[in-house]
Amino acid sequence: MLKNYFKIAYRNLLKKKVYSFINIVGLGIGMACCVLIFMFVQDELSYDNYHEKGDHIYRVLHGETSTEGVEDGNSTEDYWVWGNAPIGPALQLDFPEIEKVVQFSGRADILFTVGDETQQEDGVLFMDSTVFDVFSWELLEGNPKTALVAPYSVVLTESTARKYFGSESALGKTMKGSEAAGRSNPGDYTVTGVMHDLPSNSHFKFNTLLSLSTFKQSRPEVFNAWGYVDTYTYFLAKEEFDKANFEAKIPDFIKERAGENNGPNYTIAIEPLKDVYLRTEAQRQPGDTGSLSNIYVFSVIGLFILAIAMINFMNLSTARSMERAKEVGIRKSIGADRNSLVFQFLGESLIIVLLAAVVAIIFITLALPMMNDLTGKVLEVSQILNWQTIPFFLGIILLIGLLAGSYPALVLSSFRPVMILKGINKSDARGVNLRKGLVVFQFSLSIALIAGTIIVYSQMSHLLDKDMGFDKEQMVVVDYNYDEQVNFVSSSLESELEKNPTILSVAFSRSVPGSHFPNAYTTLETSDGEMVGQAQPIFQVGLDFIDHYGLELIAGRSYSRDFPSDSTQALVINEAAARQYGYANPADIVGKKFDQWGRAGNVIGVVKDFNYVSLHNTVEPLTLPFEAYASRYMSLKVKGENLPATLAQIEGVWKELAPHRPFIYSFLDEDFNKQYESDFRFRQIFTTFSVLAILIACLGLLGLATYTAEQRTKEIGIRKVLGANIGSIVGLLSKDFIKLVLIAIVVATPVAWFSMNKWLEGFAYQVPVHWWVFLISGVLAVIVALVTISFQAVKAAMLNPVKSLKSE
Numbered sequence: 001m002l003k004n005y006f007k008i009a010y011r012n013l014l015k016k017k018v019y020s021f022i023n024i025v026g027l028g029i030g031m032a033c034c035v036l037i038f039m040f041v042q043d044e045l046s047y048d049n050y051h052e053k054g055d056h057i058y059r060v061l062h063g064e065t066s067t068e069g070v071e072d073g074n075s076t077e078d079y080w081v082w083g084n085a086p087i088g089p090a091l092q093l094d095f096p097e098i099e100k101v102v103q104f105s106g107r108a109d110i111l112f113t114v115g116d117e118t119q120q121e122d123g124v125l126f127m128d129s130t131v132f133d134v135f136s137w138e139l140l141e142g143n144p145k146t147a148l149v150a151p152y153s154v155v156l157t158e159s160t161a162r163k164y165f166g167s168e169s170a171l172g173k174t175m176k177g178s179e180a181a182g183r184s185n186p187g188d189y190t191v192t193g194v195m196h197d198l199p200s201n202s203h204f205k206f207n208t209l210l211s212l213s214t215f216k217q218s219r220p221e222v223f224n225a226w227g228y229v230d231t232y233t234y235f236l237a238k239e240e241f242d243k244a245n246f247e248a249k250i251p252d253f254i255k256e257r258a259g260e261n262n263g264p265n266y267t268i269a270i271e272p273l274k275d276v277y278l279r280t281e282a283q284r285q286p287g288d289t290g291s292l293s294n295i296y297v298f299s300v301i302g303l304f305i306l307a308i309a310m311i312n313f314m315n316l317s318t319a320r321s322m323e324r325a326k327e328v329g330i331r332k333s334i335g336a337d338r339n340s341l342v343f344q345f346l347g348e349s350l351i352i353v354l355l356a357a358v359v360a361i362i363f364i365t366l367a368l369p370m371m372n373d374l375t376g377k378v379l380e381v382s383q384i385l386n387w388q389t390i391p392f393f394l395g396i397i398l399l400i401g402l403l404a405g406s407y408p409a410l411v412l413s414s415f416r417p418v419m420i421l422k423g424i425n426k427s428d429a430r431g432v433n434l435r436k437g438l439v440v441f442q443f444s445l446s447i448a449l450i451a452g453t454i455i456v457y458s459q460m461s462h463l464l465d466k467d468m469g470f471d472k473e474q475m476v477v478v479d480y481n482y483d484e485q486v487n488f489v490s491s492s493l494e495s496e497l498e499k500n501p502t503i504l505s506v507a508f509s510r511s512v513p514g515s516h517f518p519n520a521y522t523t524l525e526t527s528d529g530e531m532v533g534q535a536q537p538i539f540q541v542g543l544d545f546i547d548h549y550g551l552e553l554i555a556g557r558s559y560s561r562d563f564p565s566d567s568t569q570a571l572v573i574n575e576a577a578a579r580q581y582g583y584a585n586p587a588d589i590v591g592k593k594f595d596q597w598g599r600a601g602n603v604i605g606v607v608k609d610f611n612y613v614s615l616h617n618t619v620e621p622l623t624l625p626f627e628a629y630a631s632r633y634m635s636l637k638v639k640g641e642n643l644p645a646t647l648a649q650i651e652g653v654w655k656e657l658a659p660h661r662p663f664i665y666s667f668l669d670e671d672f673n674k675q676y677e678s679d680f681r682f683r684q685i686f687t688t689f690s691v692l693a694i695l696i697a698c699l700g701l702l703g704l705a706t707y708t709a710e711q712r713t714k715e716i717g718i719r720k721v722l723g724a725n726i727g728s729i730v731g732l733l734s735k736d737f738i739k740l741v742l743i744a745i746v747v748a749t750p751v752a753w754f755s756m757n758k759w760l761e762g763f764a765y766q767v768p769v770h771w772w773v774f775l776i777s778g779v780l781a782v783i784v785a786l787v788t789i790s791f792q793a794v795k796a797a798m799l800n801p802v803k804s805l806k807s808e
Contacts, residue, residue: 368381468611537621539622539624
């Protein structure tokens with residue numbers, strides 16, 4: 001019997017090659033899309049899971065409590081991961097449930113010289129010696145217990161060691177290191193370990209670890225200063241650790257340990273390692289973070305694509321049911337019961353699903369490189385096809401086969417043999433309504449995806465096109481990493497470079513828009529004469545920075561060579577900083593006294609707010625003190641024509657005045673837009689799978705159009721005999737489907753509007769969700785539906801009426 005079922009299934013596949021192709025390929029692509037999205041989601045969820053002790057690792061968050069604007073009196077807290085150093089030893093001393101503490105610096109950049117070659121290494125951390133006791137990073141060479149104990153020890157990742165030493169063993173070799181500004185003095189580092197490169201699913205990002213004892217030896221005062229921010233603190237808790245009990249002790253701990261050293265509102269919290277990548281809301285991360293909402297979005301799209309593909313399978317199988325009605329009638333008349341027919345048709349469905357699974361594997365293999373480009377990940381087929389996952393996927397295939405094949409099997413097996421053999425077979429209203437409901441569901445999703453794609457593209461364009469309040473076009477930025485020798489010749493560099501007619505202006509600064517910046521505690525005079533302290537970001541800038549970047553001065557004046565005291569006794573702030581100290585009118589703060597980082601004087605000017613970070617955030621208070629010799633970046637505004645020649649001329653001047661330093665440059669607009677890299681990836685992934693979902697949904701519409709045309713073959717023939725033309729017949733077959741699409745527009749609009757507004761909440765500056773977005777989406781859906789239906793409608797309308805009338 002099973003042999004006969006396979007024969008019948010095989011013959012039916014060959015008999016209707018087009019239907020078989022659409023069924024198998026459509027379902028295969030749907031399954032493949034679902035699996036590709038599953039691989040992406042699985043990778044996102046796997047971040048930091050490779051640490052053997054990960055369930056017991058936490059990190060410290062530093063915050064400022066505030067009751068301002070809170071009606072119920074509860075404090076609100078904004079947390080940073082980046083904080084002070086004394087918190088680590090204090091936690092280790094006061095909490096016996098903490099086994100190990102690991103601290104490390106913010107990212108440092110350092111020049112390494114090996115032999116005659118000098119390179120700037122960007123991903124450098126000063127790391128505690130306990131790191132290998134807490135995190136699962138294996139050393140290929142060296143002793144993990146001692147590798148980072150001594151000052152001027154360095155552990156390299158495998159790829160970094162290869163870059164400097166080739167195939168030779170790096171262990172014991174010496175690397176001459178430059179000063180790491182604010183962290184370490186120049187010195188000769190000894191390679192004490194080589195570790196595996198970090199896994200791609202790690203929120204940590206580094207390629208070189210320097211011993212934290214190097215930092216302590218060079219700047220010992222930092223590690224006793226509760227108000228100095230430059231340290232990340234993680235800890236390994238013991239088995240009996242109780243997070244709730246620990247958090248209850250924090251207020252007393254802070255009161256006793258930090259006291260007034262870090263301000264009256266200072267507090268801490270802790271965050272499990274497993275929440276770091278996807279669930280954290282803290283600022284100043286040591287690496288990348290993901291988006292849990294994006295994972296939900298992609299998961300839903302993946303499930304919907306699979307659902308659409310399964311619905312298509314049902315519709316196409318139902319469309320062919322009339323062709324097999326007599327087969328069912330004959331089988332039933334000679335004794336076949338319904339269960340055996342259901343079993344037969346489910347078996348055929350499973351065969352099709354198995355063939356579709358083969359197509360899916362082929363599609364996944366071919367599409368994986370493109371998926372890796374879209375996501376920026378390194379996904380491999382082995383992640384999902386191994387001995388552990390094969391039983392799971394076989395179960396999924398069986399489930400899809402049963403779900404997708406159940407409806408056609410039940411419909412076909414329910415036919416009454418007497419009615420069928422008499423040529424009478426009327427679909428009941430429930431079956432018709434179900435198929436129509438499935439089409440509405442498919443196109444509701446399609447319209448929502450079209451609307452979502454338009455809104456995502458609009459928001460991304462808004463990010464690129466919005467006036468940020470500063471000049472970023474044609475801006476070359478040279479990174480020299482606080483090099484004192486470069487700062488010493490900065491005036492000479494500026495004067496020489498500005499002799500070039502293609503260079504419009506030059507400026508120096510510690511930070512540029514989109515780059516890292518520190519925070520400063522600034523005491524400033526309020527309107528009632530009281531000196532109030534507040535923390536805010538700080539851009540230490542050169543004399544010409546404000547004019548160079550085109551910042552608009554709305555009150556007071558900028559720094560000037562006519563006022564020598566500006567270098568020590570003047571401060572320029574932005575509008576948000578003026579509001580922070582209670583000044584609604586920026587002009588009122590000009591002349592007020594300030595005290596910041598050992599400098600005291602008067603506020604001389606206020607610049608208009610500009611977006612120095614991404615548009616995910618509102619403009620925060622910012623101070624721009626004049627600090628001539630604390631710079632890291634040289635910014636050059638250049639003309640657009642013949643840019644390669646201009647860059648070569650800049651490099652020539654650089655090599656003449658700063659020959660010891662590599663010429664490392666980038667373009668500000670490109671650097672700034674890197675903040676939106678994850679957003680653009682979201683757009684690419686969303687759009688790609690939206691298009692695939694819409695294409696697969698069109699197959700469902702084609703299935704129902706085919707079914708309807710078959711049901712009305714004789715009617716079409718009679719109408720043609722009576723004089724109907726092709727246009728009227730196409731309209732006859734199309735109007736019912738267009739009604740379904742119109743219903744889908746009504747269903748999809750509120751869902752898409754709500755969903756996209758929730759997504760836009762992640763941006764401080766949003767595009768409005770206009771009504772015409774849904775109108776365009778609906779019109780596009782109608783066009784897609786008409787094109788899909790017309791294929792089958794024209795084919796039916798052009799059929800010879802003689803054949804149509806003979807068809808039954």
